[in-house]
Amino acid sequence: MNLNLLKTVLGYLVCITYIAGYIFKIHKDIILPIGVIFFVFYIIVSLLKWSKNKKPT
Numbered sequence: 001m002n003l004n005l006l007k008t009v010l011g012y013l014v015c016i017t018y019i020a021g022y023i024f025k026i027h028k029d030i031i032l033p034i035g036v037i038f039f040v041f042y043i044i045v046s047l048l049k050w051s052k053n054k055k056p057t
Contacts, residue, residue, distance in 0.1 A: 003045055004049070007045045007049060010039075010042040011042055013035075013038040017032070017038060018032070
């Protein structure tokens with residue numbers, strides 16, 4: 001899978017889970033940790049993308 005697409009999808013999932021957690025107040029104990037997990041994956045994918053684009057000096 002393309003890292004740009006994966007990063008975009010994870011970014012949207014983070015936003016959706018946090019909005020659902022705060023606006024609808026549905027199962028904050030479940031929804032917000034899922035958002036944190038998506039955010040961690042987002043950071044990992046961003047670092048992978050950064051390391052692939054980094055040019056050797």
